[in-house]
Amino acid sequence: MTFTTRERAQGWLSDELRLIEYSEWTPPAERRRRTEQRAITFDEFTREWIDKRLVRGRPLKDRSKEHYLDIHERWFAPFHDLPLTAITTADVERWFHSRPDAPTMRTHAYSLLKAIFRTAVARKLVKESPVNVEGATSRAVPKEINLLTVAQVQELADAMRPQHRLMVLLAAWCSLRFGELTGLRRRDIHLSDDLTEGTITVEQAAVTVAGERLLTTPKSLAGHRTIYLPPHLLEDVRQHLATYTRSDPDALVFPGTDGRPLTPGQVYGHAPRFDKKGNQKHPGNGFYKARHQIGRPDFRFHDLRHFAATMAAISGATTKELMQFAGHSDIQVAMRYQEAVNDRKKDLAKRMAALAVVVEPHTDS
Known part of the structure; x- marks a missing residue:
């Protein structure tokens, strides 16, 4: 450290001696670092965190970045201009309890805030995390899903536009996500010459980022998988490829109207209007019309994956097999299907017992 004049050097030395006298001295470099830390706002730190965040060594996917930025801008606004070091537990509690009554989104935002401050603690920018609201991250009770029957799945598929019919069947019997279906290419599907077996390899998925439909890698490492096609779908797959998919190996199996991946709106359409x-004013179209036709206007396209996982569990799939089949990285999700199947087996046993007729042994009078 150098000084331009003797007076400035003596002044600096006097300040340092005063700190030593009051037992408050720390290295000048440490003091500069603390000053810089106090100057970092929550907004600056969070945007850098999102931009450089790694999950299992991989950068965040563009869709995740967009989603996190949306949460930051809409949910974390009260913290934006505050220095990172100034945010207290009381601030976080007030913020949490003043959020809109949207439990799932509020819990998601809280978990993101907790992860951001976990990094701040690891970097020693703050001593401890202020994100500690009791009960804020308790696991929600999964929504009860009234699954379709096998016959209803077939009716739903048949009620779709012909070019989208196979999407329902693959979602229901192969547990493919919407983005995985719309990202499928011809070369991802392999059918044997004698049409006795076939596979689907999931290597990419379609997502919407900033209003544009893009192709990217699957949601997680577990999303990369090869699925064996159930034999009863082989002919449906062959016919679809022959009718609706170009011969180019990179051609999308379910192309959109502009040659790009299908958007949810192009598949979902809209429900009938009354x-x-x-009196019906418009018959509707797409998936929303199809689900209305089978009497299940509450059913979601994503629920077809639940149908697939439940069918696999009923068929005896182990937890690991369920995770591989559906592309789950969370073992708790796979176990949920097995628990549901066990509950159904117990209920079946009780119903069978109710049908039993107790015959009194015959005795001579």
């Missing part, structure tokens, strides 16, 4: 008297 006037105040209950």
